[in-house]
Amino acid sequence: MDATVAVTAVDEVGPDTYAIRFETPEGLTAEPGQFVKLGTEIDGEHVARFYTLSSPTVGETFEVTVGIDPEEGGEFSAFLAAVEPGVEMTLAGPFGDQHYDGEGRVVVLAGGPGVGPAVAIAERALDEGGEAAVVYRDDDPAHEARLDALRERGATVAVLDGAADLTDPVADALTGSDDEGVFVYGFGEFVADATDAIEAAGGDADAAKVENFG
Ligand SMILES: Cc1cc2nc3c(=O)[nH]c(=O)nc-3n(C[C@H](O)[C@H](O)[C@H](O)COP(=O)(O)OP(=O)(O)OC[C@H]3O[C@@H](n4cnc5c(N)ncnc54)[C@H](O)[C@@H]3O)c2cc1C
Incomplete structure (x- = not known):
């Protein structure tokens, strides 16, 4: 519209x-x-x-x-x-069709302003009785109050500095369960690092919902 x-x-x-x-x-x-x-x-x-x-x-x-x-x-x-x-x-x-769609467990990987959809999707999943994990990389993290509230509600939240390697935090967040949906939001460099980390953890980056900000 x-x-x-x-x-x-x-x-x-x-x-x-x-x-x-x-x-x-x-x-x-x-x-x-x-x-x-x-x-x-x-x-x-x-x-x-x-x-x-x-x-x-x-x-x-x-x-x-x-x-x-x-x-x-x-x-x-x-x-x-x-x-x-x-x-x-x-x-x-x-x-866009790379959005939350009722997944029972969401794993959201976010770089920079990708934290916006990350908190929104994690909140929505918890509201609907699901589970959520967020891996967020940024030198100057934002939305800390909403990330803290997510932790208090049982979500797993990892906040990493801008130079951090995503491999281990992404491996820790992924469970491989049938109802798990993996999401990636951020600018191009972050998206490349995040999809590499999904593959390194044995996940399927092609099955992830990915939105590249440019
Ligand atoms: C599908 C999609 C969804 C998007 N969602 C968001 C969103 O939720 N929030 C958001 O802030 N932006 C989002 N963007 C990016 C947004 O559309 C603009 O490109 C951005 O705000 C820069 O616009 P600009 O006019 O200030 O700079 P431009 O002149 O358009 O861009 C200048 C350059 O700076 C880079 N750049 C700009 N901002 C950043 C940044 N914060 N980190 C790293 N590189 C940057 C761009 O890649 C570009 O090369 C999205 C883009 C796409 C394609």
């Missing part, structure tokens, strides 16, 4: 990381792991980028989590970092 959406809240959830909540347009339904295309006018041109849901469900509002890379990030993430409640932008979507 195409719609115009208004921001209802912005929270800084870590260094250079913002959770942005929007009023849900009529008719929008989406699952955590799907993404929407948000757009605005910058210097007279329409600019739009994709952002993945970081709320476990879509109700009256929904959320995305935006990471700003001070060195590589560009104009759209800078625009989002400065938005305030009431700002409107265009929305298209939802897109």
Whole structure:
């Protein structure tokens, strides 16, 4: 669908990381792991980028989590970092089929702003009576309150620094059970490391749900 959406809240959830909540347009339904295309006018041109849901469900509002890379990030993430409640932008979507789909156990591997779908999918799995494990790599971790809450609810959460090798933490998270779904969210370098780690642990990277942020 195409719609115009208004921001209802912005929270800084870590260094250079913002959770942005929007009023849900009529008719929008989406699952955590799907993404929407948000757009605005910058210097007279329409600019739009994709952002993945970081709320476990879509109700009256929904959320995305935006990471700003001070060195590589560009104009759209800078625009989002400065938005305030009431700002409107265009929305298209939802897109993507690499989303939570009722798996009994979720293992979510996240790099940088991939932590948004990671917390959303883990929360949703626990809400539905399932199990969750998160392996999150970032020099400056975000969403720590939601990660702590997940630990308290019984999820396994490993937070690794940006240079960490994923092999052992991914091997520890994977059980190989029949109802286990493996998810990967992040920029290209992280996705490559995560899929290598799945294979090294004896898992099947082709069966994982993978969303590459670029
Ligand atoms: C399917 C999909 C889902 C996405 N979901 C999210 C999401 O949930 N949250 C989110 O923050 N971004 C997400 N992205 C990335 C997002 O769409 C933008 O590309 C990003 O915000 C940068 O936009 P920009 O205009 O600021 O910079 P651009 O000028 O478009 O990009 C500049 C360069 O910086 C790199 N880059 C930008 N930000 C980062 C970062 N934080 N870490 C590492 N490299 C970076 C990009 O790869 C690119 O090469 C997603 C992308 C895709 C394709």
